[in-house]
């Protein structure tokens with residue numbers, strides 16, 4: 460379980476995260492949802508210790524952040540994470556050489572699943588295929604937790620569906636996944652837990668199943684909570 464407890468982050472005098480607390484369980488997809496600039500990326504950066512926090516605590520499986528706890532987490536930002544001059548195959552080889560947790564069999568499977576070609580150069584890929592490569596590189600790591608910043612942003616509906624299918628497939632297995640998004644629409648069926656964030660504050664946190672049982676979509680609840 461990843462526990463974010465009472466996290467405060469300021470840039471200068473501006474509070475970007477104001478007492479943020481939530482948990483993300485293994486085996487579940489937790490989605491941080493909020494409009495642009497509301498603090499979602501900052502939360503992922505804080506979990507990865509890429510930005511220092513002012514106060515609060517982040518625990519991964521009850522452990523404070525350490526070299527060991529990081530080996531159980533992979534972070535996929537919303538930008539190209541390998542050298543654009545590489546081919547997909549070269550990027551996979553790079554990852555294999557660099558990470559002990561690289562799972563070549565799963566990587567090959569994902570390549571087929573996303574219908575990507577190993578010989579294609581990363582710089583020549585469409586936005587959707589670039590996102591798929593990022594996701595492939597993250598999902599091929601045998602880690603317990605996967606953090607993904609805006610994996611569906613700006614991607615056409617067909618690619619979004621393919622990516623969503625990878626999440627519901629055995630490929631994600633029992634990983635704990637945290638994704639951020641501002642466009643929930645057609646991917647809401649793959650989400651287990653929703654954390655709504657507005658201006659650096661968690662305004663609601665709920666199981667997606669609860670909403671479904673009440674006959675509401677996540678978008679309905681977002682409207683109720685965020686539109687004032």
Ligand SMILES: Nc1ncnc2c1ncn2[C@@H]1O[C@H](COP(=O)(O)OP(=O)(O)OP(=O)(O)O)[C@@H](O)[C@H]1O
Pocket residue numbers: 470475493494495496497498499500501502641
């Ligand atoms: N390095 C920085 N210095 C100053 N302010 C920053 C810095 N990084 C982020 N911010 C501010 O923190 C706030 C939250 O940014 P963050 O990127 O976490 O939001 P977000 O919800 O991920 O937005 P988006 O959906 O646009 O990616 C924004 O107001 C942003 O301008």
